[in-house]
Amino acid sequence: MGIVTPGFAGRPRSGAPELPPGQYLTPDFPVLSAGPTPRVPQESWEFVITTETGVEHRWSWAQMMALPQEAPTVDIHCVTRWSKLGTRWQGVSLDTLLDGVDTAAGYVLAHSYGGYTTNLPLDDLRAGQAWLVHSYDGADLPAEHGGPARLLVPHLYFWKSAKWVRGIRLGLEDTPGFWETAGYHDYGDPWREQRYQGD
Amino acid sequence: MTELPYLDGNMLDGPLGEMFAVDLSTATGRCAHCGTAGPVAGLRVYSQAPGLVARCPICVEVMMRMVRAPDRAWLDLRGTTYLRFPMPLDRPPGL
Numbered sequence: 001m002g003i004v005t006p007g008f009a010g011r012p013r014s015g016a017p018e019l020p021p022g023q024y025l026t027p028d029f030p031v032l033s034a035g036p037t038p039r040v041p042q043e044s045w046e047f048v049i050t051t052e053t054g055v056e057h058r059w060s061w062a063q064m065m066a067l068p069q070e071a072p073t074v075d076i077h078c079v080t081r082w083s084k085l086g087t088r089w090q091g092v093s094l095d096t097l098l099d100g101v102d103t104a105a106g107y108v109l110a111h112s113y114g115g116y117t118t119n120l121p122l123d124d125l126r127a128g129q130a131w132l133v134h135s136y137d138g139a140d141l142p143a144e145h146g147g148p149a150r151l152l153v154p155h156l157y158f159w160k161s162a163k164w165v166r167g168i169r170l171g172l173e174d175t176p177g178f179w180e181t182a183g184y185h186d187y188g189d190p191w192r193e194q195r196y197q198g199d
Numbered sequence: 200m201t202e203l204p205y206l207d208g209n210m211l212d213g214p215l216g217e218m219f220a221v222d223l224s225t226a227t228g229r230c231a232h233c234g235t236a237g238p239v240a241g242l243r244v245y246s247q248a249p250g251l252v253a254r255c256p257i258c259v260e261v262m263m264r265m266v267r268a269p270d271r272a273w274l275d276l277r278g279t280t281y282l283r284f285p286m287p288l289d290r291p292p293g294l
Binding site for chain 1: 245247248249250252254259260261264265266268271272273275
């Protein structure tokens with residue numbers, strides 16, 4: 001495993017925690033899922049970045065764990081209105097994974113074991129804003145929370161942080177994902193309360 | 200060649216309203232992925248999610264998604280090739 005460095009520490013707080021509009025605080029970690037929980041052994045797990053020209057960059061579990069590790073502590077906000085503050089994760093920055101990937105793409109479609117998809121602008125995965133995380137609160141990420149590895153993009157609603165992520169496809173055009181094709185907002189900024197299309 | 204005339208979508212209000220008013224628990228749905236036709240009541244519905252996701256009990260692919268905002272709703276049926284429901288004989292088709 002590489003050296004662990006502290007990551008993004010969330011918004012500074014003074015006094016009562018600040019929550020995005022329409023959110024409530026929970027000490028729990030609710031489990032949400034649109035289908036059965038995939039069980040992916042680490043031995044067969046892989047993460048693939050596919051560029052708009054079809055070039056693939058692949059990491060096995062061991063290769064991913066050998067990359068520099070970060071330990072972000074972040075607030076997360078689910079579109080079903082719960083927020084959880086100060087969650088502790090460990091994983092690899094998307095900056096690290098995207099380093100050396102030659103692309104002119106502006107968009108990403110993340111895809112997961114089990115078939116889930118979600119779309120984001122590529123810029124939202126860069127500059128210390130997103131991670132591929134494999135640990136939560138000091139332990140392996142449980143399958144019900146997206147283990148063996150999930151995306152963590154805490155500045156957007158949590159449906160963008162794809163559980164059981166298998167890869168990202170880079171594209172020149174925006175391709176809406178699972179919830180984005182069924183009424184949810186294309187971008188999903190909790191501070192602007194972008195829950196549904198048209199918000 | 201003579202083009203057939205078409206009507207605007209307002210004419211669907213009656214026929215669609217008649218169908219959406221039926222008891223869907225007795226309806227049959229056909230999965231667009233595996234082709235299995237079975238009762239809507241037999242679908243596997245995942246509700247601990249941002250919307251309702253109904254999956255085929257045979258192939259587990261998504262057949263229906265429902266998202267409810269305070270002032271609007273989405274019903275996505277791209278995973279369903281048809282819904283069939285019983286209609287009362289005393290209400291003959293009016294098409």
